[in-house]
Each structure stands twice: as structure tokens, then as C-alpha cells.
Amino acid sequence: xxxxxxxxxxxxxxxxxxxxxxxxxxxxxxxxxxxxxxxxxxxxxxxxxxxxxxxxxxxxxxxxxxxxxxxxxxxxxxxxxxxxxxxxxxxxxxxxxxxxxxxxxxxxxxxxxx
Amino acid sequence: xxxxxxxxxxxxxxxxxxxxxxxxxxxxxxxxxxxxxxxxxxxxxxxxxxxxxxxxxxxxxxxxxxxxxxxxxxxxxxxxxxxxxxxxxxxxxxxxxxxxxxxxxxxxx
Numbered sequence: 505x506x507x508x509x510x511x512x513x514x515x516x517x518x519x520x521x522x523x524x525x526x527x528x529x530x531x532x533x534x535x536x537x538x539x540x541x542x543x544x545x546x547x548x549x550x551x552x553x554x555x556x557x558x559x560x561x562x563x564x565x566x567x568x569x570x571x572x573x574x575x576x577x578x579x580x581x582x583x584x585x586x587x588x589x590x591x592x593x594x595x596x597x598x599x600x601x602x603x604x605x606x607x608x609x610x611x612x613x614x615x616x617x618x
Numbered sequence: 619x620x621x622x623x624x625x626x627x628x629x630x631x632x633x634x635x636x637x638x639x640x641x642x643x644x645x646x647x648x649x650x651x652x653x654x655x656x657x658x659x660x661x662x663x664x665x666x667x668x669x670x671x672x673x674x675x676x677x678x679x680x681x682x683x684x685x686x687x688x689x690x691x692x693x694x695x696x697x698x699x700x701x702x703x704x705x706x707x708x709x710x711x712x713x714x715x716x717x718x719x720x721x722x723x724x725x726x727x
Contacts, residue, residue, distance in 0.1 A: 508661075537714065547662070547705075547717035562714065594661050604650040604669070604709055609661030 507531070508610040510595050516616045523582040525613050527595030534600025536578035537607065538562075538570065540591040547594065553578055554600060585617045622706045627722045630696045638691040638721055640706030645686050650709045653680065653691045655702040656720070662705065665691065701725045 511526035529536065537552040539562075549562030551570040559570050567589060571579040578597075582589055592614050596607040623641040630636040642651065652667040666673055666680045668689075673680040679692040693700055705720040 539717070544719075546719045549714055549716065552714055563716075596661070604652075604667060606652070606664035606667065607654075607662075607715060609663065611659075611661050 508595055508597055508608050510593075510610040510613045512613050513611070514614050514616075516618065517582075517585050518618055519586060521582075521585050521617075523585045523615065523617075525580040525582075525593050525595075525615070527578045527580070527597075527610060528576050529578075529597040529608070530576065531597065531599075531608070532575065533597035533608075534575070535598045536572065537596040537598075538568075538578065538580045539594045539596065540564070541594055541612070542591050550580065585615075587617050589615065590617045591615060622708060622718050624704075624706050624718065624721045626719070627724065629724045629726060630693075631726050632698060633695050636693040636696045636700070636723065636725075638693075638704050638706075638723065639688065640690070641688045642706070642708055643687045645708055646710060648710060651680065651682060651686075651689050652707045652709055652715065653678070654705045654707065654715075654717075655700075656705070657699075657702045662717075665704070667709075696723075696725045698725050698727060 508529045538550045539547045541547045548564050553559045553572045569581045592612045594612045596609045598605045598607045653665040654662040656662040668680045681690045703720040703722050707715050
């Protein structure tokens, strides 16, 4: 089974801090994604990556950046955390080359910014 | 991205079949129909997907209308563990999926 592991289940940070959310997948998938999930708004795509060192903006990239130095790892960076970034963050991966391949999600990181 | 419309919530009784509808009237010829579900405190998990023909797997069946403007996810015998939010999503030419708000399924014992 594909495993997508997010480094923290819960995280509490202060406003203005730089925050790193880490995600690792073990199935050699080319594609990786970061979503955030908020009540009433559903899942929204922040950034995704088709390959190492490649990134594409999703629907809500403002206030975030990403890093993909190795194929298995995709990091989401909040340069200066703000309270409106309090949310559940979900990482996902999928194989490349086939545009109907299922996404495999991690169990999420619940980030609280105070 | 083509949009989907699902009821906000549905209820079912344990061990009865459940039919979860999804409308996607603006679907294009190359869009796949995907279903995911999200159990409480977990990330979404893949359920099933299809293009034109009906599909079956160990979790569910997917019935696709002949004109492809709607589809139905069928859980043949609902269990309490099937209580979740179910998302119907169209995937076109890109790898990314755009999630809507889904249908919250409640299963009564």
C-alpha cells in the first residue's frame, strides 16, 4: 500500500514564525500535492509538483511556498505564519504519466497559528 | 475545471444499499469521474473512478449515465464505517483534482 506520511499530526505556531510542513511518500510517485481543508470551504489546492524541483501554483498559493528537492519529499512553507492560515493541511501523491491515476492522501497536519 | 453538484447530506440505514448522486452537466469527453471519501479525522481516500462504462470494485460500484452528465456511487450494503463525506470529482487533462464540498453520509444503526 502507498504510504503518505506527514511529519506532524498537530502543530501550534505563533504569528510571524516560519513554518515547515513535511510530507514523504514511499511509492516513487512523480506527482505531489498540498491542499488545505477548512469547514464550509472543502479542500483547496495550494501547490503541486510534477517532478523534482518543479512546482505549480494551485488555487490559493498566496502566503505559501513549496520545495521538492527529492522525489519522495514535498515541503510546504509558510514564510510568515498568520492566523488565517490556521487549517488542516493535507498532502497527496500520485503516479505520473497517467492523468486518471488516484491520489493517495496523508492523514493531515492540523496547524494552529496563534 | 468542470464542476459537480452533490447533495449536502444523505442518510442511510445499516446494511441497506446507498445511492449517492452526482451531477456534472458540463463534463467534457475526456474527463474521468472520480469518487473519494473522507472518514472523520483522516485524509480522503480513493473509492472508484470511471470514464464511460459502469465500474465495480471491492468498495463500491459506479454507475455512469449514458450521456455522462450524471453518475451514482453505489454502496451495496452500508456499514457504520461507511459514514463519511463522499466527493465526486472530474479529472480532465491535468493531474490535479479539484474537490467540491461533497455529500456527508450518515449511516444509522
